[in-house]
Amino acid sequence: MLNFTVGPVTLDKEVLKIGSKQMPYFRNAEFSTMTLESEELLKRSMNSPLDSKVVFLTASGTAAMEATVLNLFDKEDKLLVVNGGVFGSRFSEICQVHSLNYKEIKLNFFEDLTHGDLIPYDKKGFTGLLINLHETSTGVLYDINLVKEFCEKNHLLLLIDAISSYLADPFDMEGSNANAVIISSQKALGLPPGMSYVVLDKKSQDRVREISFKSVYFNFNKYLSDGERGQTPYTPAVSNLLQLNKKLKYVDKKSVTKIIQETRELAVHFRNEIIKLPFEIPTKSPSNALTALRPLGSISPESVVQSLKMNSDIYVMPNGGELSSKIFRVGHLGAITIENNQYLLDEIKKNLKSIS
């Protein structure tokens, strides 16, 4: 089986080894020390301000998005949501369900966010901006510098979902003036799904303390307070935290730049080859994490996805909803290689004969 989805991705041997071992008891000093080390490594990997803190949340990315919005904003806030696909819509859904005051910058699928998109919202009393750094459903990587400037000028709290971009595209939390950054275990970190990590700068931590958000499990105050001593208020996914520590040490040793460079090489190699076949890449600014592909002529995305699965035991990602008949996606995360890419390309070629 070859896995070109973007989560769960193909895990590396070190991570699998931990999955095959007994877990230690976690309410003790050893585990606390490890978690505090992971916090520092995680911050270093995205250049978070030194006084940032990490919330280790046992739940998937959507939970982290919802919890972070509700810990940082309340009904007094006026929020801007950049919505260019499924995950932008999810931020909108969260705001809508919780009756927060928000406006959507609705982008067409595959479209970049431009200066022009932001102008109508300049000096209009907004207090926060929510954006997916990489809109996973379309593969678009937004221009973070544009967002940074706009947020600085308008004094907005900037919440970034970097779930599918972290360790795939260059990102600098301090450099982009982000106040809160959400990542998850199952994307470029290459861990099993089940945990999310939210990095909060000083300003966000202050907001968490000010906001009277009513929740037990999602109350970040408790996570920040127990986090001081490297613990979580409720039983975390212990094996996931062990795997995280191992992976972050690897990332630190190898360097984030090199890891991103390798992912970029995988993406560029694949893109250079796939456009020689009857496919086009609908995004102008693709993330290194994945490539969205529109089949040309009469080939349907579903038929490519299905033929790869049935004939070649290769998994690529179909899209849902409106996009299901337009595109599918090929991921570049996890333990995959240029040789795997080449095999995928060869198999696509073979399968095209029967489906086109």
Added chain:
Amino acid sequence: MLNFTVGPVTLDKEVLKIGSKQMPYFRNAEFSTMTLESEELLKRSMNSPLDSKVVFLTASGTAAMEATVLNLFDKEDKLLVVNGGVFGSRFSEICQVHSLNYKEIKLNFFEDLTHGDLIPYDKKGFTGLLINLHETSTGVLYDINLVKEFCEKNHLLLLIDAISSYLADPFDMEGSNANAVIISSQKALGLPPGMSYVVLDKKSQDRVREISFKSVYFNFNKYLSDGERGQTPYTPAVSNLLQLNKKLKYVDKKSVTKIIQETRELAVHFRNEIIKLPFEIPTKSPSNALTALRPLGSISPESVVQSLKMNSDIYVMPNGGELSSKIFRVGHLGAITIENNQYLLDEIKKNLKSIS
């Protein structure tokens, strides 16, 4: 290392083997079929009514407790919480944080729930009862028949947290007329922590549909609807679901009765031996899952816990808060044996010489 905590417990080989393997893609028919099978096996293991449904929630037990309360009850309800320790308090905290109308039946530590405790709340307009079948902080197993009768007589919706009791003590969902039952992965199921499973009978499912609970991640409507085809609305802890399926097949083959019998034998063996040493068991109705122990004389619980860890590489569970200076706990869940028990007893004996 010998692990006598009750979660994460010592995992068996089959579960660890899955932890060491690549995960499959989960948004497809194969994974759906597996999840639907797990749902049926889980229901069978606790004799749930046939039209019950299971919510597979990627989050720890507290999240499942909070989510279930909020999906089943609203401000029109009048709730009774049985509070005999940390986990009873957690139900109260959930009700309090979310401004639900509730009364507490506050029990002294180690005390059973009696008919007399319930009488003051008879025919007083209550609509729901929340109880931990086994109060994990003290080891007390409540009398479910007492609760059943009271709930039937008063037409209460019965929500049971069976997290640390499931597969350790006999439990029959249909027989006890429970409407919702919460369990978690890391207790007697012997899986890594990170997922909880909520079994909802028909009446609970109807409540979920009626209640207008505002949440994205915790909205059970979506889980019930996606659950029809064996999927979850958000990325689940995939490896955990694979391990769950494996374990439930094992449970089904071996029989729940036998598994509980074995845990009971471990508990009884340990209790018969430990009372020959300077310890007393403060509970009259202990769960098979663990034994709470009060050291006699001048021995402190902390010194027993610490000496076992430092001298013997054995982990037992300290208590928190008020109980920390009174008791500690020894678990009987996970892949442990009578021989492990004997070793623990021998090591306690040895360590007593230096700490008493």
